Amino acid sequence: MKPELNLFAVIPEKFFSVLASPLKEDYANILFRIFHQYRLTNFGLSREVLLDIIIDYLEEKAEDEQFTRLLDESVWEESLDLGSSPRDRASFVLRKLEETGWITRETLVNYEEYINLTDYAIQILDLLDKIRKNHRAEYQGYVFATYTLLYTEEASRQGAMALEKAYEQTEALLNGLKALSHNIKRYIERVQDELDPKAILRLHFEDYKAEILDRSYHRLKTSDNVSRYRPKIVDRINQWYNDENWVQEAAVHEVQRRRQGELTIEEARELIYGRMDFIRQTYLNLDQLLEEIDRRNSQYASASLLQIQYRLNSSQNLEGQILSLLQYLAQLLTEQAARGDDDLPAAMAGLFSLYSQSYLDEKSLYTPRRAARQHQPAEVVEAVTVDERVRAQRVAELQARLAEKLTRDKINRYVLEKLGEREMIRAEELGIEAMEDYLKLIYTAVYGRSQRVDYRVEYSGPRVTAAEGAFEFKNIVIRRRKGR
Structure with missing residues (x-):
């Protein structure tokens, strides 16, 4: 088998x-x-057609001063005697593409010059x-x-050819799933930075x-299940x-x-066995990659909900006060970093002086196993009792916090109550008047894909506002699941 060529040898x-x-x-x-344009032809493009394509682009950019200046500088560096007309500039671009290896010239028997990629x-x-069109197969x-x-x-x-094409399809599948996993990770990072x-x-x-x-994950888990x-x-x-x-x-x-x-029989056999191993191992181990995609999708849903809760939290309980303090400190650090000062004020510097320290001493040595010793129970002292009023107050506070949690069952009951006898409603019919209503709409949309609720969500309809423009959201369709 011939050795692989260096990239820039090709x-x-x-x-x-x-x-x-x-x-x-x-x-x-x-x-x-x-x-x-080249994909629409069979024998390449004539030089005149190619120049027209470039001239059209240059005329579109004629009002862009930065583009004109950079092009003039490029022309000046490489060709001092070139004219300044659009055709001269297009000829310069064409020659530049030919010099760098993007296009080649070919003269036919009728002496007409054609250019090919x-x-x-x-x-x-x-x-x-x-890549630029975000194409997904x-x-x-x-x-x-x-x-x-x-x-x-x-x-x-034609076993060798069939196996080669199956190998290419399997490789494309594996690369596509890896790209999907990476894209979900990219969205997690985006939502955390927003x-x-x-x-x-x-x-x-x-x-x-x-x-x-819609484009990838849902089909992957339903009709397009591998x-x-x-x-x-x-x-x-x-x-x-x-065989x-x-x-x-x-x-x-x-x-x-x-x-x-180019290839011996033994090398061909090794190649064929390698392709079969790749296809088999890819499909046998595909569940691990699919589980990773599921995990990242769940991680994204959790990250987006937590980020929304964090940004919309305006309560005055302990959690809300801590969030307000952290938001203030983050804003303070951002402002000081813009001024070139990364330190917090002296009064707050001690808040974040925690660090982990480890060292070796005589207690770090391994303790060998010993025979079990007879347990000597400690003397039982009278248990400390809690005042009933304090206990009742703590229980009431706990129950109040639990009542505020928007669980799946609560959202399911909320939606069924809004549906009544109807089969579907729009989001604008839910009566979004306060932040609590807005959060219920968010959770309604999130739980809509769960099989454990009695409704489903369709993301159709324009964006609408409620509460005199205080809230803006997509006017989704909430439809009762059939058979429930």
Whole structure:
């Protein structure tokens, strides 16, 4: 097997320079426009068409003084005698893309010049375009494609090719699930950094719901559950793995597909076994990754609720007073950090002087085991009694705090009471007049996905206000679950 080439033995050394220059955003936009037009053609783009694409972009940016200045500086550094017309500037950009390896020129038999994107530029632009558009592939598509590839009739005759494509689909599935897990983690960090309760709610009910819950997580746990095809995929891989004749035939096909001398039979067999191991282990260990995604989704829900409670807490009990103190100290530190002073006032410096200290002494030595000694009970003294009035007061305070907790059962009863005999209501019909009503709406939306409540939530409808504009929220639909 041939050794792997160095990256810059394939890609020109200055390939990424245009995306690291002061005009990186503009070069990227021009490249994406060329890429989208290039996908519509079969034989590349003529030089005139390409110049028109670049000129259109330059004319759109003509009023941008910073762009014009940076482009002029770039032209001045590399080509002193170039004209200043849009066509001259477009020719400069075109030559820059050619010098860095993004495009190549080709002259046909009719002497007409065509320009093509290089093969690696096409792959990189395709990937970057998906990243900027936040493209998410369907996980079920990967699983179904893997299952189809392994069970098609051609798999027995073209085993190496079927296995290679199944391997690619499995790799894409694994990378997609890892990306989903990372995206949830990114939302956890965003909600923890957010200070405005309104922004937290918008992040939770619009951004997170659209990008994570609806697009990925909910399908992953319901109709697109990967466990649907997993047993059959693992069974087919095990069948092939233990079939020596199939492995040998697939290895021969793999060698025939490669250039002469690129791969030996033994190397092909090792490659095939490695791909089967990867597919099998991925599907067998997939539950661990799915559990991590579940854990992070629950962690995000908890983080968003705690952040909202923290930001909306205005009570004067001990918890509220501590929160007010911490908010004041955080604001004080932020203001002082902006002035270059990271220290708290002297009167407060002692509040946070706690630290952990460890040291070794004679008590740090290991104590060997000893035979059990007979227990000598201590003398029982008369228990200290608590005044009944104090006890009753403490019990009443505890019951009051428990009554304030918005549990799932309380929210379920609250929603059923609001529904009455109806099958559905809108959020604006709940009567949001005070902070307590607003918090109940939040918990109603959060508990709406639970199977242990008698209603479900549909996130449709515009944003509305209540209490003369004091509260703003999405006018969600709350619908009674069927059969309950």
